Amino acid sequence: MTTKEEQFKTRFASVLADLHQDGVEDGEAMFLLGAGATRICDMGQKASWTELKQALSHADYDRLVEQCRTEGNSYAAEGKQKAAYAIQALAMSLVARTQTDPEIREGERLLDAVIDKTVANYRQHAQSPNRAN
Numbered sequence: 668m669t670t671k672e673e674q675f676k677t678r679f680a681s682v683l684a685d686l687h688q689d690g691v692e693d694g695e696a697m698f699l700l701g702a703g704a705t706r707i708c709d710m711g712q713k714a715s716w717t718e719l720k721q722a723l724s725h726a727d728y729d730r731l732v733e734q735c736r737t738e739g740n741s742y743a744a745e746g747k748q749k750a751a752y753a754i755q756a757l758a759m760s761l762v763a764r765t766q767t768d769p770e771i772r773e774g775e776r777l778l779d780a781v782i783d784k785t786v787a788n789y790r791q792h793a794q795s796p797n798r799a800n
Contacts, residue, residue, distance in 0.1 A: 675762060676771055682759050683774050686781060690752075699753040701789030704782050707731065707757070716757075716782040720764055732761050756782065 669677075690696055704716045711727075713719040723731065735758035742751035760782060763775035 672766065672768070675766070676768060679759050679763060679771060679774055682756060683778060686756065686778070690756075691781065693749070696749045696752055697785050698789065698792075699750050700756055700782060701785030703750075703753050703757055704786045705789045705793075708786060716760070716786055717779045720761065720779070723761075728761065728765075732758060735761065 708714065708716060708719045711719045711722065713722060735754050739751050739754035739758065742748075742754060756778065760775060760778050763771050763778065766772065766775075
């Protein structure tokens with residue numbers, strides 16, 4: 668029987684592999700990831716996803732993980748797979764922070780770098796004067 672930690676590690680590795688293979692090339696998925704992460708960063712008044720995660724209290728962490736679970740399930744039920752994928756990546760990043768496995772911690776740094784990049788890209792796009800309204 669596998670532990671919850673082993674199950675998480677397997678799912679986390681799968682998300683990272685998918686992100687590495689195709690995810691970062693999927694503009695819509697990356698836009699949704701950036702939009703979701705930016706919304707959360709703005710609510711927490713933080714400039715980056717990494718900064719937000721470092722500032723989370725235990726209670727805020729619990730609320731955010733639950734919000735990701737609820738939103739992700741809702742998106743999946745509605746057939747919005749890319750939005751569900753984006754929320755899953757955020758949730759995985761949050762949970763990875765609580766793990767002690769060195770491979771997960773390294774994966775967390777890689778995932779957070781991608782998320783921080785999508786936040787920067789989203790904010791740059793949102794401020795672009797050529798953006799269609």
